[in-house]
Amino acid sequence: MTDHVYKKIELVGSSKTSIEDAINNAINTASESLHNLDWYEVVETRGNIRDGKVEFFQVTLKVGFRLGA
Amino acid sequence: MTDHVYKKIELVGSSKTSIEDAINNAINTASESLHNLDWYEVVETRGNIRDGKVEFFQVTLKVGFRLGA
Amino acid sequence: MTDHVYKKIELVGSSKTSIEDAINNAINTASESLHNLDWYEVVETRGNIRDGKVEFFQVTLKVGFRLGA
C-alpha cells in the first residue's frame, strides 16, 4: 500500500452454491462499475431457508478500492 | 432474497419527536435518490441535549438496497 | 433475584407502529406459553422497507424467565 486513499463499501452477495461463490458474485458486480478493487473483508454470513434447506448463502463484505488514478 | 447483489450505506437521521421518526427521515431522504431500498439496521442511537432536555434523537442506520435492475 | 435458575430465549417481534409495540408483541406471544417472564434485553433493531418507507420495525430481544416453580 502506498500513500493513496482507499474507500470501503459494504455489499451483500448471495449464492445457492457456496460462501466463496457469494463473495465472488458481490465482487464481480462491484467490478463492473468500480476499478482498482484491492481487498475484501467478510463481515457476516447468513442466509434464508426454504422447505427446511438452505436456499441462499448471503455474505456481507466490505470491499476496498483506491480512489483517484 | 434472490441471487441479486445488495449494497449497504450508512445514514444518520434525526428527529425532535421520536426514534421511529428519525429512522423514517433517513429512509425518506435515501429513497429520493435510490430505488429498491430493502431493509435497514439500527447501528447507534444518540442525540444532543439543549437546556437540560433532549433536542434531537439521532439514529445511525445501515440501509440495504438491490443493485442493478 | 433469588437462587432460582433462569432461562433466556431470543425472539423477534415486529410492528408497523413503533419499536415499543414490536417489543410488546414478542413478549405477548411468549407469555402465551411461558410463565414467570421476568425481563427482556433488546439485542437488535432493524426492519424492512417498502415503497421507500419503513414497513415494519423488527426488534430482536432476549427474554428471561424463571425455571421451575
Next chain:
Amino acid sequence: MTDHVYKKIELVGSSKTSIEDAINNAINTASESLHNLDWYEVVETRGNIRDGKVEFFQVTLKVGFRLGA
C-alpha cells in the same frame, strides 16, 4: 466542539410509556445537578416484565457534559 474537556457519565432511565421517555427521565434527573449537558449515547435497552407485559422500558445511556466554565 472546542478544546474543552468533557466528562461522560452512565445513567439508567426508565419509563412505563416509551424508550424516548426513559431517555428524557434520565437526562432530566442529570440536569438537576449538572450543567452544560451536551449529548447522550444509548448503550442498552432492556426492561422488566410483569404479568406477561412490559412494565418498564429501561435505557442505559452515557451523558456527556463540559467540564469547567
Next chain:
Amino acid sequence: MTDHVYKKIELVGSSKTSIEDAINNAINTASESLHNLDWYEVVETRGNIRDGKVEFFQVTLKVGFRLGA
C-alpha cells in the same frame, strides 16, 4: 416479514467436508422437529484437529423460525 413473532435458536453443525455442509447439517436436524424455518446467521466457525489435519468444521449458527401458524 409480517407482524409474526419469530424465535431464534442456536445450533452447532459439523462436517468433515465443508463449512456449507456443516450449516446444512444443523438446519436439516432442526427441520425435523421445527417448521417454518426462515433464516440462519453464522455466529462462529471452529473445529477440531486430528493428526495435524482438520477433522471437523463446526459452525455455530442461529436459526430463526416463525411462531404460531
Next chain:
Amino acid sequence: MTDHVYKKIELVGSSKTSIEDAINNAINTASESLHNLDWYEVVETRGNIRDGKVEFFQVTLKVGFRLGA
C-alpha cells in the same frame, strides 16, 4: 466432537457463595430435563447488592448439548 448436531441454550444461575457455584446451579437444573450436556461458556457475570454487600453472584452461561441419540 463427531458429526452430531448440538444445541446451545442460555441460562442464568445464581449463588450466594461463589461464581463456580452459580455455574453449577445452572447446569444442575439443566441436567434435570436435558441429557448429553457437553460444555458451557460463561457469557456474563453480575449480581445484586443488598445492604452494601454482594447478595448473589449471577452468571449467564450458554450450555451445549447433543441433539438426537
Next chain:
Amino acid sequence: MTDHVYKKIELVGSSKTSIEDAINNAINTASESLHNLDWYEVVETRGNIRDGKVEFFQVTLKVGFRLGA
C-alpha cells in the same frame, strides 16, 4: 425496578485470594460513600504476576445505584 433513575460507576477491586473477594472489596469501598447500591456487572478480570505466581485478582465492575431518595 421503578421509574427511578440509576447511575453506574466503574470500579476496580483487587484481592490476593479470589475473584469474589475482589468484587466484594470494590463494593465495600463504594458502599462507604454511596447508598442504595443495587447491582454490579463484571466488565473485566485481570491481575498482576509476581515471581511466576498470581499476586492479585483485579476485577473491573460497574456498580449501579439509585439517584435521589
Next chain:
Amino acid sequence: MTDHVYKKIELVGSSKTSIEDAINNAINTASESLHNLDWYEVVETRGNIRDGKVEFFQVTLKVGFRLGA
C-alpha cells in the same frame, strides 16, 4: 446538529509520518468531491512494515457529511 440527514462513508488514509497525517490525507481527498464534511470517527489503525520498520500508518475512518443543501 439539526434535522438534516447525514451519510457516513468509510475511508483509509495513509502516511509515512503520523496517524494524524493519515487522517488528514483521507479527509483532504474526501473534501475534493464532497462538501459539508462534518465529523470523522477512527475505526482502525494498522500499517505495513518494510525492512523491520513501519513504512505506513494506515487509518480507517468513517466520515460523516450532510446530505442535500
Next chain:
Amino acid sequence: MTDHVYKKIELVGSSKTSIEDAINNAINTASESLHNLDWYEVVETRGNIRDGKVEFFQVTLKVGFRLGA
C-alpha cells in the same frame, strides 16, 4: 497494584494538534480535582471537520485513580 480500590471515569479531551495532546488535555483537567491518577485507556478517537480539514482531534479515554489515601 495493591489491594486498593480504583475508580475509572470517562473523559473526552480535544486538541487541534495531535491525539497525544488531546489525551494530555483530558488528563491535565482531571488532575486539577483528582489525585492519585494512575492510568488511562483510549476508548475512541474522532473529531470534527471544518472547511474540509480536521479541526479537532477528540479522544475519549477512561482514567483510573486510587480511592482513599
Next chain:
Amino acid sequence: MTDHVYKKIELVGSSKTSIEDAINNAINTASESLHNLDWYEVVETRGNIRDGKVEFFQVTLKVGFRLGA
C-alpha cells in the same frame, strides 16, 4: 479436555480455491513444527482482489495445542 495447559497461536492461511483450503494450509504449516494441535477458531476471513476477481481467500485463525507431554 484434562487439566493440561493449552497455548493458542494466531495464523493466517490463504488459498486461491476455498476458505476450507486456507484453513487447512495454515494448520498444515503449524503441524510441521508443533505437535498436539487440538482445535482451531476462525477469527477473520478476508482476501485480495486482482483484476476484479478474488485472488486469495485469507483466513485468520487461532490454533490451540497442548503444552508439555
Next chain:
Amino acid sequence: MTDHVYKKIELVGSSKTSIEDAINNAINTASESLHNLDWYEVVETRGNIRDGKVEFFQVTLKVGFRLGA
C-alpha cells in the same frame, strides 16, 4: 511500566476446583519457560460437563511478559 517491550501470549488453563485455580495452572506452566511474567487478562471462561456436572473450569487468558533483559 517502563519503555520496555512486552509480549502477550494466549493460554488456556483448567482446573476441577475453581476459576482461580485454572488461572494459576496456566501461569505456573508459563513460568517454567518464561521469565518476567508481568500480568494476565482473562479472555474467556468455559468448561466441559460430564454426567450433568461441571468437570473442568477452562480459562483462556493472555499473559504479558517483558522482552529482553
Next chain:
Amino acid sequence: MTDHVYKKIELVGSSKTSIEDAINNAINTASESLHNLDWYEVVETRGNIRDGKVEFFQVTLKVGFRLGA
C-alpha cells in the same frame, strides 16, 4: 499476499513521546529476532500517569510475519 502462511504475535510497545514511537519501538524489538515482518494492527492504546501527566503511551499491536522462506 501469496499462498504463504503468516503468524501474528501480540506486542506492547511504549514511549514517552508519541503513539507512533511506541509502535516503532515494538516493531524494532520484534525485528531483532523475526524476519519477514509484514504488517501490524493496533489493538489498544493506553498508558500510565505520573504526577498528573502522561508518562508513557503504551500501544498493544499485533504483528504479522511470513512463516518459512
